[in-house]
Amino acid sequence: MSFGIKNLKFLFNQVDISSIVLFRIAFGFIMFIEVLRYFDHNWISRYWIDVNTNFPFWPFLSLRPLGGDGMYFLFILLGILSIFIMIGFLYRISITLFFMSFTYMFLLEQARYLNHFYLIVLLSFVLIFIPAHKSFSLDTLWQKHIRSKYISLWCLWLIRFMIGVPFFFGGIAKINPDWLAGQPLQMWLSDDTDFPLIGRFFTEKWMILIMSYSGLLVDILLVPMLLFKRTRIWGFLIGVLFHLMNSKLFTIGIFPWFMIASTTIFFPPNWPRTVLNKILRKKWLQNDTIVKPKSAVVVKSEKHTIIALSIWVLLMIFIPLRHFLIPGNVSWTEEGHKYAWHMKLRSKKGKGVFIVKAKDNSFTDTLVLSKQLPRWQYRVAVTKPSIIWQIANLIRRDYLKQGKEVAVYADIKARLNGRPYQQFIDPEVDISTEPFPIWKADWIVPLSSALPTHAPQ
Template sequence: MDKFLFKHIDNTGLVLWRVVFGALIAIEGFGAIATGWVKRTLIEPDFTFNFIGFEFLQPLPGNWMYIYFALMGVFGLCVMLGYKYKWSMFFYALMWSCVYLMQKTSYNNHYYLMMLLCWLMVFLPANKWFSLDAKLNTKIKSPSMPRWVLLVIILQIWIVYTYASVAKWYPDWLDGTVAELFMRGKKDYWLIGPILQIDWIQACITYVGILFDLLIVPLLLWKRTRLVAFCISVFFHLFNSVVFQIGIFPYMSIAFALFFFSSETLQRRFLPKKQLYTAGEIKVPNYKPALIGVFSVYFVIQILLPLRHWTFKDDVLWTEEGHRLSWRMMLRSKSGNATYYVVDKATDSRRRYPIDSLLSRKQRRAVRTKPDMIWQLCQRIKEAENKNGRDVAVYVDARVKINGGGSNQLIDPKVDLASEPWKHFEHHPWILPQPESYKKKKIKKK
């Protein structure tokens, strides 16, 4: 165990990853301002839909979120340069975690992955070489790292890709329905739009997605297939970047290859002046029990979280229970309509509640199809009515379409959602049972 985990190996891959990762998270911070994401998601809405239980996390008032993200960008640059690395990485991880938990209208799996990687990087010795820290304090300078550092990153990546593949093993993905629906929205893309409508292209997207996610890590681990796998990875992620426009995630994924190529190759191509470490010393730290304990618990959680949706009643595509934090990436197309009603308990009068004025356009789409956000909006409506001296019940008439299927009732319209408790680990009975035909496709190709 000591030889496997604590034998020292060359740290060129980790050092280069720190530079690339720091640059990417800096781009995420500054880019969120430049593209208007901060304005649309955190400033313009009257409120955000937090992860339930984190209601105390709210965007800063006025334009302070611009300053917040600019500061994150500065911390990202410090990580890239290796300046005050531990503190810079810690504060970026903390600030990004707050952003992630304070809003889920713009939920993306890569936001979750970035949060995990940020916290992992806080504990990794990524500033031991090619950093301002090592230049200013030569005592910390080292060309090596313990092997567990490499194993932690590779295992995290492997979990992500494996679950992303397994989640696609369901009929609507396998028969090409999901690919067709997604590509239909890309038909106006310059040059590639018409190509993406071709049947065999959509079939390739369907099955390449499954095979890539399942096999890319093993192929990168095996020396004979590493270069080919890397070339495939570059094409795959650049394709996703162009077609789906998902920010820094494709480039971060390409950079994962730094943990798979040999240190000799990386050192020769990127850091020719760096000392190549080959001594292979075994240095067992005093904190070995704590290290093994913490990472064992962490990876048990990472393996179990994506499986939790099997503990809930009905299909996760229908209920959304267990959907987040489980690497279920771009698996379904979902649309719907929802009407909110309030009933004054004193007078028994019923009226339709105008939600459009309360929400941004993206929030309006979310509260039509996502049960947890529907429930949260009902709580806010009740709070707003209580401030005006009215004790009300809140009912929702919501119908959804999944993967081009028919419209079906999602929420029990007879249940006062404002009085229902939220249960993190139980199925909510006010989510109606899934109809047998809820995924029946009505797609007709032109």
């Protein structure tokens, strides 16, 4: 073990900080734009105020939105913190509070799960430990002792790793029968025939397959292309084109622009300073400067850093792959789907009701979920076993408050990628007595309907 750690001493070489500074500025700026979008579209009220209930993530099931105007104040705080991160003002405090506030907001509603929000949670967490404020920040004006043009190499590679994870595991997730057969891309692209140049071919099977396999290859190969000097510029250009197309085809908010800005982290760490040197005709730092530690011995603090990094990397690898340990189609069962970078991989719809039966057989009620929830929440709720479980337990508690002992059944059907509707939840199981579906829930009916050979309607 000590031999392995000793060979990782190079991670503490000091390299130009300028690319990480640019990443910090871009992160703060794009987060500020996202906050403005939430105010502009009135999403704060829609998602957390004008709803009867939210469905928080496990194990934070007791989380609730802030009362009154609290959620508006939370987003104001996020906007202020985004600016502080961008300009490097009270950076450590700002990024820590941003991580805590953004993560709280993220955990409040499963129906609003977004892969790029999960990525922001992860990045804001790792940025707490990266001293990205050591240059070009307000903090250096009154803390001159922290000022530096250098940063440890592990900081750079940690950010590169975090940006590479969604690409690589997004590609791994595409290696599934539906995607390789052109679904659900065929369903979506058939509505985008006005797309510039190639849109008129979106009804052709050959074009759908080209798009499907191209997306898979870009996800898997983009990071390797960015890592090597000979292919880096081509990888970057392909990545830009890929994200611009996604922005045009899908409603995915800031994600394409954030990833375009983030992939610049794969360029040499001194590239922003090199560009400024040429523009301003100055020489702030030799372009090839790398400062190695004076001692080859790994000190205690460096050992702790290497161990922490190793644990983090293993977690980031295991979590996206955990669904391979769970039987069933992950896009159907949802078990292991979240946090696995399964981005734009399926079209899933559900419908059904909850049946409430008194334990003393005195009554039976039928609850139509579409009348209880707003549309944005309903169409996700009926496809997610975790939310179905939460709803069943909320129903049971409501009846208990009235002094009534009940069993709650979910008669819900669903369809995946154009397949015909089939039973999704076992209607004979009292969901309110079942444990939360963390790993494998027997009340989820296995997928049995076949993918249609023709274009789904």
